[in-house]
Amino acid sequence: MEGIVVQGLRKQFDPPRGPVAADDLSFDIREGEIFSLLGPNGAGKTTTISMLSCLLRPDVGDARVGGFSVTREPGKVKELIGVVPQDVALYEDLTGRENLLFWGRMYGLKGPRLTQRVDEVLELIGLVDRQKDRLGKYSGGMKRRVNIGAALLHNPRFLYLDEPTVGIDPQSRRSILDGVKDFKAAGVTVLYTTHYMEEAQELSDRIGILDKGKMIALGTKDELVHLVGEHTRIEVTLDREAQSLAAQWRDLPRVLDVSEPEDGRLWLLAEDANTLMPRLFEGARAAGARITEINLAEPNLETVFLHLTGRALRD
Amino acid sequence: MMRALTIAWKDFRHVYRDLAGLAMMFVAPLLMAAALGAAFGSGDNFSVTAVKTVVVDQDAGAGAGTPAAGATLTAALTDPGMTDLLAVTRLESSETARAAVDEGDAAVAVIIPPGLSAAVMGSASPGTGSAAAEVEIYKDPALNVGPSIVAAVVESATQSLNGARAAATAAARLAMSSSVTEPAVLDEVASEAAGVFARAARAEAPVILQERNPLIEGVDTEKRPNVASQVLVGMMLFFMLFGAATPARSILDEHRNGTLPRLFTTPTRRSVILGGKYISVFLVVLIQAVVLLVAGRFLLGADWGEPGPVAVLTLVSALVAASLGLVTVSFAKTPGQAGAVSSAVFVFLGLISGNFAGTASIGGAFAVVRRFSPVGWLMEGWSNVLFGGSWGNIALQSGAALAFTLVCFGIATFLFRRRYA
Ligand SMILES: Nc1ncnc2c1ncn2[C@@H]1O[C@H](COP(=O)(O)OP(=O)(O)OP(=O)(O)O)[C@@H](O)[C@H]1O
Ligand SMILES: [Mg+2]
Numbered sequence: 001m002e003g004i005v006v007q008g009l010r011k012q013f014d015p016p017r018g019p020v021a022a023d024d025l026s027f028d029i030r031e032g033e034i035f036s037l038l039g040p041n042g043a044g045k046t047t048t049i050s051m052l053s054c055l056l057r058p059d060v061g062d063a064r065v066g067g068f069s070v071t072r073e074p075g076k077v078k079e080l081i082g083v084v085p086q087d088v089a090l091y092e093d094l095t096g097r098e099n100l101l102f103w104g105r106m107y108g109l110k111g112p113r114l115t116q117r118v119d120e121v122l123e124l125i126g127l128v129d130r131q132k133d134r135l136g137k138y139s140g141g142m143k144r145r146v147n148i149g150a151a152l153l154h155n156p157r158f159l160y161l162d163e164p165t166v167g168i169d170p171q172s173r174r175s176i177l178d179g180v181k182d183f184k185a186a187g188v189t190v191l192y193t194t195h196y197m198e199e200a201q202e203l204s205d206r207i208g209i210l211d212k213g214k215m216i217a218l219g220t221k222d223e224l225v226h227l228v229g230e231h232t233r234i235e236v237t238l239d240r241e242a243q244s245l246a247a248q249w250r251d252l253p254r255v256l257d258v259s260e261p262e263d264g265r266l267w268l269l270a271e272d273a274n275t276l277m278p279r280l281f282e283g284a285r286a287a288g289a290r291i292t293e294i295n296l297a298e299p300n301l302e303t304v305f306l307h308l309t310g311r312a313l314r315d
Numbered sequence: 316m317m318r319a320l321t322i323a324w325k326d327f328r329h330v331y332r333d334l335a336g337l338a339m340m341f342v343a344p345l346l347m348a349a350a351l352g353a354a355f356g357s358g359d360n361f362s363v364t365a366v367k368t369v370v371v372d373q374d375a376g377a378g379a380g381t382p383a384a385g386a387t388l389t390a391a392l393t394d395p396g397m398t399d400l401l402a403v404t405r406l407e408s409s410e411t412a413r414a415a416v417d418e419g420d421a422a423v424a425v426i427i428p429p430g431l432s433a434a435v436m437g438s439a440s441p442g443t444g445s446a447a448a449e450v451e452i453y454k455d456p457a458l459n460v461g462p463s464i465v466a467a468v469v470e471s472a473t474q475s476l477n478g479a480r481a482a483a484t485a486a487a488r489l490a491m492s493s494s495v496t497e498p499a500v501l502d503e504v505a506s507e508a509a510g511v512f513a514r515a516a517r518a519e520a521p522v523i524l525q526e527r528n529p530l531i532e533g534v535d536t537e538k539r540p541n542v543a544s545q546v547l548v549g550m551m552l553f554f555m556l557f558g559a560a561t562p563a564r565s566i567l568d569e570h571r572n573g574t575l576p577r578l579f580t581t582p583t584r585r586s587v588i589l590g591g592k593y594i595s596v597f598l599v600v601l602i603q604a605v606v607l608l609v610a611g612r613f614l615l616g617a618d619w620g621e622p623g624p625v626a627v628l629t630l631v632s633a634l635v636a637a638s639l640g641l642v643t644v645s646f647a648k649t650p651g652q653a654g655a656v657s658s659a660v661f662v663f664l665g666l667i668s669g670n671f672a673g674t675a676s677i678g679g680a681f682a683v684v685r686r687f688s689p690v691g692w693l694m695e696g697w698s699n700v701l702f703g704g705s706w707g708n709i710a711l712q713s714g715a716a717l718a719f720t721l722v723c724f725g726i727a728t729f730l731f732r733r734r735y736a
Pocket of ligand 1: 013014018019020021039040041042043044045046047048086195
């Protein structure tokens, strides 16, 4: 069966001067995998999901979802997908249960099948005992769970989740991440967007890194990390002289980048941490400063993003 | 279709869960109608309470076969069409009449002198001379409106008497010029002419009656709706516009809080989603109208008129309100903007359509201007059934209102589709 095939999608808001939110995007998502779009605010994640949900018409290009074109057969595509919007999109004056019943009907469910699915989803999102409360009385995390639940009622083959864990407590986040893995286990193809690289690393079979509407890298976590080479990120905290030491360390061999110090904290991107570390301590001692904390970070998606764009993923 | 109804039902519940909105939809128009109804006297009629009037007719008439001028005047005051304006009692002597006014038992006394007929006919018979006769209007100095109504009636009646006098004189002169000299014959000719004129003059209804009781074309039975019902019609239509704007605005609200885009990601078609919205707007105002009409019937004693035409007007009113609510919202970008735009448009429409004036006081330019507004046409239709009209009196009005409605629905649909397609 075919997953999702994206071919040359482009979207510019308010042309000709508006931002190009998606710039010639081409990639595919395989049936049954978890695919993450990782990128900072404004990268174009929501725009891409909107085009794949037939909500936004691409200026150029097309995408096929389960074999159907999002531009020519939106009706067919919508039967297959469940979309969890980035911001909670539910009715505050209806109860949790009423919300699910409503959205289930919008997906074409009715009768005993509808009530059965609503009961199952309430069980899944752990809100059976709060189902009769109005949504307005729910906590943020509970609303987010209903927000996800509403997209599951019709057992979609493709599930899009747009930053589903923003602004919730670690426990709810954990249960959402575990839930996503369960969907995959049940055979659902998942498109997941986030700007938390930990989430992308933990969940994804493959990851696409988006920046300013462009797909700047795509692959499994290991493939992506390989792009950076054997780079290590060294985080250093100094009690004084951070400014001058940073300038000095920038000129050391095999140091690729050094950040601007902030409150004595800075990081270095280096090719060979083992030979570099003693020289850092020496330099500090010579300058009359002391390293109060040092941290080695193996290359990760954060480093990849940094390497590719020169900017941190989170600003 | 089921999905459209699901959406409509959700919006419908949303509206009916909002207490402030409900107060605006139901309590405000009823309160206005009740207050204005109470302000207009007994609340039974637009007229002031009938003026207590006493009449003393001392006029004996000028001769056999001649209608007595005093009787003509008295008849004008006791005309059946005047009964709710003037409560007339006849008294025998001018002293008791004045005493009645002095003691506050009557607001005004009309005293007709003995020689009135003679004075009217007098100049017709040569030689008798024209004695002046004065009809006395004795009034309570503290009162203004009542006595001036009486004075107006008396004046219009005496004018016709003066006309009769002129007619009699002219007839007598004409007879003399054709060499009739017999006094008895002359008298007869003159009184005959005066009588004909007086009857003709009385056949025309006094002008004031026409003013306060607009007659509906083709309707003979005079139905007098009470003030509260006339006010309520205007208020109902006005507040129905707001009733429609609230659920219509939910399209923008849903767009803003993301549920509309989310709906668009479900397999439910956009036309069905929009259709559901339209249905909810229509249902909300239809129920508003029905509740207000029923409440008006039982709380304010309104008699709306023939059930069939009333039902049709109710439906048309709901369609008009729904289309106006939707079209004003379709021009706005944000819910706040929609609120401002629709309020401004609705107040303007209310003003030119006479929603704040009740149904009765319509005339002149107003009657023309309000035909540029669907609400104006509705006001006309409602006014017609209130005053006893039937199908024939609402056909044009409903048709015109529906035409406006179609245009508004068309524009709204075009704009919504373009924005959300
Ligand atoms: N409706 C819109 N009108 C105009 N510009 C828009 C609109 N929606 C998004 N944009 C712009 O398109 C770009 C991409 O936005 P998008 O919402 O897709 O980013 P994102 O990756 O989802 O960001 P975030 O993590 O903040 O949700 C941004 O520059 C944004 O300002
Ligand atoms: Mg986004």
